[in-house]
Amino acid sequence: MKPETNGSKVEKKPFKLPIKSGAIQQLLAFASLIVLLIFFSIASPNFFQFSNIVSILLSTSVIGILALGVTFVIITAGIDLSVGTAMTLCSVMTAVFVVTWGLPTPLGVLLGILTGALAGCLSGLAVAKMKIPSFIATLAMMMIAKGLALVISGTRPIYFSDTPGFSEIALGSIIPGLKIPNAVLIFFFMAIFGSIILSKTVIGRYTFAIGSNEEATRLSGVNVDRWKVIIYTIAGLFTGVAGVLMASRLNSAQPGLGMGYELEAIAAVVIGGTSLSGGKGTMVGTVIGALIMSVLTNGLRILSVPQEWQTVVVGIVIIFAVYADILRRRQTA
DSSP states (O other), X not given: OOOOXXXXXXXXXXXXXXXXXXXXXXXXHHHHHHHHHHHHHHHOTTTTSHXXXXXXXXXXXXXXXXXXXXXXXXXXXXXXXXXXXXXXXXHHHHHIIIIISOOOHHHHHHHHHHHXXXXXXXXXXXXXXXXXXXXXXXXHHHHHXXXXXXXXXXXXXXXXXXXXXXXXXXXXXXSTTOOOOHHHHHHHHHHHHHHHHHHHSHHHHHHHHHHHOHHHHHXXXXXXXXXXXXXXXXXXXXXXXXXXXXXXXXXXXXXXOOTXXXXXXXXXXXXXXXXXXXXXXXXXXXXXXXXXXXXXXXXXXXXXXXXXXXXXXXXXXXXXXXXXXXXXXXXXX
């Protein structure tokens, strides 16, 4: 028996999967990572070896922690271009505290991390209180951090040769018998820490609220300016941790490093499914995005693809990731 339609046509609704669009993009990113792993494993027998996998994870740790911090800012519909050079400044300041001033290593490391938080706080104040667009404010902070790192270091590397155990912060292993560097464990710990902040705390709720509709959040009584400063400061803390790990890996503070790291971090965030228009994103997605970047770079290097073409391939991947974000926004509009 056919249903009564009263002479009018029944309007057909478009079929939609019962999965949120953000989850779909995250699944696509994870599927892309698996495909890359399978492809490079078949293309080169040297790829899927334990030492190479550890190398990939180690190279992911610094960029990944930077990307985790940037995720907070991008979810608020902002951008942070200063994380690369701010990371370098944190490395230099850690060297100054430990090597030049002779402070105990734990205290020097803590002060180096707080240097990143201070840089993030200043960027947040410029964005929230002075109403400078985040692109310009963090661009200025990028130049300030780069200049300070060069001036304070005298444009020369500062080595930790006389600081026993400093390189163990990143390259040692706190778990006996486990040949996974501390930097990798710290990266995953920071990912869990960031995920808890985003999903379980009031900071996370306001981060998503500001990115979804800043004016509505302000009208509902939330002190948006204060929360923006807090969010940029948290991102700065992640930058500080990345700076200490970078210095530990190299066993020195290199004032010329840092430029370009911010773009790789932002790319990892976008590939992981965080929307550049704000309001959507996860730490799990950022971890997957950072791993995709590292696997792609490592695999192309093993296949002896020239550095110039590696950059081209990464750029193409970023374009597709941003295009997928645009399609997702059109679908949900």
